[in-house]
Amino acid sequence: SAYTPSPPAERTFFVPGRIMWTKNLELAIQAFQLFRMTAPEPSTWKLVIAGIVDRKSGPYLDQLRSLASGDPSVELRVRPSDTQMRALYAACFATLFAAFNEDWGLVLIEAMASGKPVVAVNRGGPKEIVRHEHDGLLSEPDPGRFAAAMGRLAREPGLYERLSANAPSSAARFGWGPFIDELDGELERELGTAGG
DSSP, rough: OOOOOOOOOSEEEEESSOOOOGGOHHHHHHHHHHHHHHHHGGGGGGEEEEOOOOGGGHHHHHHHHHHHTTOOOEEESSSOHHHHHHHHHOOOOOEEEEOOOOOOOOOHHHHHHTTOOOOOOOOOOHHHHBBBBTEEEEEEOOOOHHHHHHHHHHHHHHHHHHHHHHHHHHHHTTTHHHHHHHHHHHHHHHHHHHHH
């Protein structure tokens, strides 16, 4: 409920979450660099990676800064507030999710609740949350394929609009109401089976 669907205010791909090696953020940077080579109006696009960096992940943050090579269109924002994170979701064009092997993906649901399509790795939790070409795009974790999916969002307005429109109802599938309804239904089926 803290996230409200809104049209994109910026041509920004947003990567929310902890900044640590398991999030595979270099995939997002490399894909963005490839995407910009063929993007419409390439100088107008940005990549924003925002999240908490713990002490042991400091060298990884340095590695990401080096990979970005001082490109001003790639921003790394450390320790944004919850309000700032919601503002980034609201303003962005789409969200990227590149983690190696995430068993869930709360940021995917937050992005969808904000009315933003996601490009996510085709493995783990994203496969349970993202419905390919319905509310987001699933891609193999390869920079070229990720860049191609990002390019589809930028070049196919009909696809972008459909994914954006479907995203909020997709996020709602993971609220407490649907969870309790499904749990109640399952308990009733099991109790009915046990009694019969």
